[in-house]
Every structure is written in C-alpha cells, then in structure tokens.
Amino acid sequence: MKNLNIKDLSIIGVLSTLAFICNSLVATFVTPLLGDIGIYAHVGPSLLLAGIIFVVVLKKVAKPGCFFLFGVVFSILFSLMGLWQMSFVIIPATLIGELILAGNGYHSNLRIVIAYTVYGGIYSLHPGFFVWILGQSGLMSQFPEIFTEADAIAHVAKYTNTAFVSKILIFTSLFACAGGILGVMLYQKFFTENNKTSVLDQI
Structure with a gap:
C-alpha cells in the first residue's frame, strides 16, 4: 500500500463509491422482480454490474492494497447506512482477494477475475455468516429494523x-465471474490500445 498515491486513492474512492451506488440500485430494482427469492438472490446481478467498475479500479491503479481499499470504501458506506456489521464480511473477503493478487496478480486478468469471483461468493453469503455467528436472537437484536421473529426464524432455516x-x-459466483470477465473485455476495448485481442487472450 506504500506505493499508492493521492491520485490512486482518489480513483479508488470515486469508482468504489460508484460501484457501491450501482450495487445498491440494482439490488433495489432487482429484488422485487425475483419475488420470494429476491432477498437472497439479488446479490448476483449487483455483483455483475459492480464487477465492471471493480476491474476498471484494479486495472487503473494496479497496486497492492487497491482491492482492500475497495472493500474499505464499501464498508464505510455500509456503516453510514447503519450496516456496520457488513465490514466483518467485506474486509476479510478483500484480504483474501489481495492474497490471490499477491505478486503480479494485479497485472493478470485471470487472477483479477478469480479474486472478484471469490470475493463475490463470500460477500453473497453475508446473511449466512450473521446466521451462523449470531443465531436467531442475535439477528433480531443486531438488525431490529430488518428482522421480526418470523423473519429471523425463516432466515435461519x-x-x-x-x-x-x-x-x-x-x-x-457465476454472476461475479461474468462481471469480472465483462469488466476485462470492456476495459480492453475502451481503456487500452490493444483492443483487437481475443477474449481468451484478454483473460
């Protein structure tokens, strides 16, 4: 992280915030469309759109610590919404992503896609982590505005x-992977001069 400069931090801050906004908007509109499974499955489409921005952030900055700071911004924004508990899922997920990108991973499209897919899979299970750690009573006490007793019981089940x-x-994970691949393709097309390579070469 010592190599990150003010410009890098600005790019991470602005684009991560944009990814968070897109993530939230997609969740807001998609959840009702998915009916009863919406509350559980909306994360997939959200990860698809956010993944495009995520790739741009990592490719533009391409320095260790970028993925972690991406998660820090998300955690701060969730905290401002009163969901500070999300930090306990997001931060570890981004640290795992940093491990995947260790070495020259920030310059490998394949490792970027893998890192985002792993992050997406972990992030999607945040309701599960709260269930496994807090239990029914913990859900109701930590999220009183979200869970009634009946909701908590159903969630635990x-x-x-x-x-x-x-x-x-x-x-x-499939949506996250698709978002990462689409992000690589769009970045290759619009942000680099080498825009004639095949999809396989891009990955």
Whole structure:
C-alpha cells in the first residue's frame, strides 16, 4: 500500500463509491422482480454490474492494497447506512482477494477475475455468516429494523440448509465471474490500445 498515491486513492474512492451506488440500485430494482427469492438472490446481478467498475479500479491503479481499499470504501458506506456489521464480511473477503493478487496478480486478468469471483461468493453469503455467528436472537437484536421473529426464524432455516447455501453460492459466483470477465473485455476495448485481442487472450 506504500506505493499508492493521492491520485490512486482518489480513483479508488470515486469508482468504489460508484460501484457501491450501482450495487445498491440494482439490488433495489432487482429484488422485487425475483419475488420470494429476491432477498437472497439479488446479490448476483449487483455483483455483475459492480464487477465492471471493480476491474476498471484494479486495472487503473494496479497496486497492492487497491482491492482492500475497495472493500474499505464499501464498508464505510455500509456503516453510514447503519450496516456496520457488513465490514466483518467485506474486509476479510478483500484480504483474501489481495492474497490471490499477491505478486503480479494485479497485472493478470485471470487472477483479477478469480479474486472478484471469490470475493463475490463470500460477500453473497453475508446473511449466512450473521446466521451462523449470531443465531436467531442475535439477528433480531443486531438488525431490529430488518428482522421480526418470523423473519429471523425463516432466515435461519434457509441458511442452515446446505442445498440452499450451495445454490446461492453458485448463482452469485457465476454472476461475479461474468462481471469480472465483462469488466476485462470492456476495459480492453475502451481503456487500452490493444483492443483487437481475443477474449481468451484478454483473460
């Protein structure tokens, strides 16, 4: 992180905020369209759009610590919304992403896509982490405006079901992977001179 300068921090701050806004807007509009599964599955489409911006951030800055700071911005914005608990999921997920990108990973499109896919999978399970750590009573005490007793019971039932958790993880990871790949393709097309390479070469 010592190599990050003011310009880098500005790019990370602005684009991460934009990704957060897109993430929130997609979740707002997509959740009702997905019906009963919307509250669980909306993360997938959100990760798809945010992934495009994520790739631009990492490729523009391309320095260790960028992914972590991307998560810090998300955590701060969630905290401003009263959801500071999200930090306990996002920060570890971005640190894992940094490990995947260690060395020359910031210059590898494949590793960037993998890092974002792993991050997306972990991020998508944030309701599950709260269930597994807090339990029903913890959900109601930590998120009183979100969970009634009936909601908490239903939530716990969902995230203690291995098949359900697996479906959510696969669903959202595929969207995250698609977002990363699309981000690489668009970055290659609009932000680099080498825009005639194949998709395989780009990845």
